[in-house]
Amino acid sequence: MHSHDYARTDEQIAEWVRTMDELGIEKTVILAHCHGKEFDAVLARYRKFPGRFSIWCGFDYTDYDKPGYGPAAVAELERCCKAGAEGVGELGDKGKGMFYCKPPAWGMHFDDPRMDPLLEKCGQLGMPISIHVADPMWMYEPMDQFNDGLMNAYKWRLDNQSNILSHAELLGTLERAVKKHPRTVFVACHLANCSYDLAKVGALLDKYPNLYADISARYAETAAIPRAAAKFYQQYQDRLVYGTDMGRGKQMYLTTFRILETEDEHFYDWDLSTYHWPLNGFGLSDVVLRKVYAENARKILKR
Ligand SMILES: [Zn+2]
Secondary structure: OOOOOOOOOHHHHHHHHHHHHOOOOOOOOEEEOOHHHHHHHHHHOOOOOOOOOEEEEEEOOOOOOOOOOOHHHHHHHHHHHHOOEEEEEEEEEOOOOOOOOOOOEOOOOOOHHHHHHHHHHHHHHHHOOEEEEEHHHHHHHOOOOOOHHHHHHHOOOOOOOOOOOOOHHHHHHHHHHHHHHHEEEEEEHHHHHHHEEEEHHHHHHHHHOOOOOOOOOOOHHHOOHHHHHHHHHHOOEEEEEEEOOOOOOHHHHHHHHHHOOOOOEEEEOOOOOOOOOOOOOOOHHHHHHHHHHHHEEEEEEEE
16 A cells, blocks of 8 residues: 555566565555656556556645645546546655645645645545655654664654654644545555554544554564554554555565564564664464455555
8 A cells, every 4th residue: 555656667567566476465556646747657657557556646736835726736636536546645744844746835734724625525536645744753853862763863854954843743734634524535654653652643543534554664663562563453453554665675575574474573674674673573363464454455445
C-alpha cells in the first residue's frame, strides 16, 4: 500500500513484477502524487501489467493561494479518476504545508478549508487518500545527546525550521480532516509518524473508522520494541496495512517479512536502516498477517 514510481523502464517494471511473483505480492500501490500529463505517463507505463499495480494521483494545487481555487482542481481529480487513478497520494505535510506535489502549497495544511472540496470528492469517487503528516518525533527535537534517533534525525532535521507546525499540531490537522470527511477513507502513512508513541495513532484509529495506517518505512523504529509493537498489531489488526516505501529490492521485502513474521532477535539490515540499534521480529500470527498483508488493503481498494 505504499510504493512509488521506482521503475523507469518497461524492463524495470517487468523485473519488479518478477520479484513480486517470487515473493507472493499480488499488487503494489504506486503513490505517484502527480496529476496532468505526468500522471498519465506513469499510468501508461504500469498499465502494461494489468492488475499488478494500483496507481494513485496527486492533487493539483495550482493557484491555491488565489481566490476561486477549487473547481479546476476537483475537475482534474475527476479526470485522473476516470483515466484510472484508484486513490490519491502520497500527500505530505511535515509542518510547512502540503508539499509532495508540483506546485507545492506552502502554508496550506490538510485541514485547510481549501482542501475540503477535494477531500469530499474523494469520498464520492471512492478514492482513498494516503497522507503523510509530520515525521518521526526526533526530527522536531533538539539535535543533542538526548535525541533518541539522532543518527537518522540529523539528516532529516526539522528542529531548525521556522514557520513550522509541531508534531502534535500536525496530528491535529490529520484528525480534523478525517473527522470532517467521514465518507472518505484515509490511510495515514508510516503509522502517522507515531512510532515514538504508538498509542497516539491507536487513539485516532479508535475514534475514526474511516482511518487506516500504513506501516511503511517505520520497521526499524518499531523493531526496537518488538513486544509493544506486536501488541499494537494485535489490537489494530483490522486497520493496519502493509507497505514498504523503500525501493523494490528483494532483500528489502525479505527484511520486512522477517520483522513482521519471525521472532528473530538482534539482527541488522543496513540497507533498510541506519539507526544504530538492532532489529527484532514481532512474530505476528497468521491471522494478523493475512489482514495486514492483504485483507485490509482489499477493503480499502474496493471502490
Ligand atoms: Zn512514500
